[in-house]
Amino acid sequence: MSVKRRVAFVVNGTPGSPMGSRAQAFARELEGALDITLLYRQPRKVRAIGEMVAALRSSRPEAVYVFDLAYSGVVASALHTLGTRCPWVVDTGDAIFALARSVGGRGPAGLLLTAALEQFGLRAANAVVVRGTFHQKLLAGQCLASTVIQDGVHVDAFRPRPAEELRRRLGLEGVLTVGILGSSIWSDRLRVCVGWELVELIRTMKGRPVKGVLIGDGSGVPVLRERCRSYGIEDQMVFIDRVPYESLPEYLGLMDVTLSTQSNDVVGQVRTTGKLPLYMAAGRYILATDVGEASLVLPEAMRVPYQGVVDPAYPVRLAERVEGLLARPEQLKSAESLVGVARERFDYPVLARRVLEVLERV
Template identity: 30%
Template sequence: MGVYHDSIGTKHAGGIAVYARELAIELSSRHEVYVYTQEGEIAPELADSDVEVVTTPRFDVPTLNGRLSYSVGWPLPFGQQPISKLAMIAWSAYNDVLDHIEEHVDVLIDYQLPDDLLLSNLVDVLTICGFLSDESGGIGTALHSRYTKTETNFAISPYLADHVTETLGYDVDEVVLPGLDVDQFHPETLPAFDREEETILFVGRLIEAKGIFDLLEAVATLEQNVHLRIVGAGPAEGAIRRRARALGIADDVILEGEVPHEELPAYYTAADVFCLPTHVDSFAMVNLEAMGCGAPVVTTDLDGIKTYLTPDENGVAVPPEDPDALAAALGDLLSDPVRRQELGRNARARAREFSWSEQAAKLERLCAAELGIEPPEREQVRTRGEPVTDYTRSTYGR
């Protein structure tokens, strides 16, 4: 089995890459698994697994974009990600990586439409595409829909499966939820820091769509003296610092930068409240990680998040892009430690229902069905965490 993703192997990978990596690690306990990714500091859990990592160079996208634009005589209308993916696949074609795929892999799993469009046409191997985030349509989706040779797809949540089917017109054959290593994400993890003030933690990419500016607005109106710890990196970092200064809360905000994934549990346990006021998300894995650590979660009432979070039972949900509602929810929770403890206990119990082994077994069965073979006996599946309740609707899966 092969897994293709440009950043799946790196230590500082984001949520989508972590999802792909954890499934690959789980599947490697029963199959030969090859991961194809760009070089970087390999994540310890991947290095310690049975996965074989095949790397390409990490490409300097701004330089590539400049050179390509100079060659054609005008600026290219592409973002950095498509150029990076094109460069990775072109390098792979000329340096035998695609040959390696054909020689060693029976089924190749990819996770992004540009990758799938190219790979499904370039390798003589069964390809399966995983939809892990909202796709907006447009010319890229139209080109993929018209020219991809991939016929089998899965999605990260029931909500996303509906979106992909109803909005983009793709058939979804399975829902493969994220899992959680509940031994790693645990309430007894020693905190990464200690503050006298009550602490709100944000973890995510620093972009407006994650609701970080809504959170700044909300914190500025709270009556409580709070500390906001922001973990993550992204293009909005400078704007966040400027906005915090303009709101008069710069002294109450620390931007931690990127934190390796294996160190995140210590940040979750250090927080009094975890907050992700995201505008758009198909799942928001960091919420589930925080819940596994027993942190009370304040987030937005998106359909993908409701896959695991029940408002007022194991977390708090507010409308997206509503700083006033967010401030009210945070203020109420920060002033009620008893309710925080109750939500944290319920959150931990809910998180324990998810496991990577169960979700890997779903993907394994999907691959086996497409290859026309029988999957290994269920007893062979190695468990990390607790068994998962099957939230996949009967219209998905086999």
């Protein structure tokens, strides 16, 4: 029996974070081919660097795969390679400098450090993995090669399932439900958060047989709740706290229509977003901005034009699409075809094979 190659998965996040889930999924798929050690970042990010370096020296990997372009994992992996010449891969889903500049909250020094981290990570790593096709094109323009391995999903775990009892308990019977899943963090600079477009959509459709559902937590939720009160649409919006990952398939079944919104700039264009594969695997009808990976995998009827970073006219365009679905609800059945697309493009067994190919090249 051949000896498995030792690989360390360095996760810039906790076991329960999105990157933790991605790393665990790949580790399960590749356990027969690789001897994988999972290393997670601890809450104290600076201290985490030393802890990660010590763990890497102890596990003596023959390759390192870093999940997310964040300084704890990147610096620890770079330091480890100084004495060992161990090759390392960085996996990123964002143009992090553009994201930091857009969202705000960092001063000039912070932005400079973010730009330096991004350039160092992309150029020092032996291989780069990006999670969006347009990100690959962006880096190619900077003479940087990369491999696309999108955000993933366990398709069989998210197969469509009935949610009639849950709908009944939440007062969602007899209406078209439009929902969104995600952490809603308020941006003081942009004055928006995840779910802003859903609340504005429901405001536009006040009194119609439509209800909004937001699943998630974060600093933006109280802002959205207050907007609902001021708009007089509290009875048309349902807010649900974050639910366990294993419960998501049932809760996604609450949603007849799901929203996937990305800004039409570099920040949004490079993304797949982890929610898009989930919606597709669950067979949900999606209304997505015609930006990034969604523009490549969704049919035209599900793609909605979006302008700039924050498009105040977008909720009106969404309302036009939702009115069309109210008039012709049979269109919702077209979402069943998305399950097959998710299996082909985003299923973890498919993506894990690409991870193995990248590791075999370094």
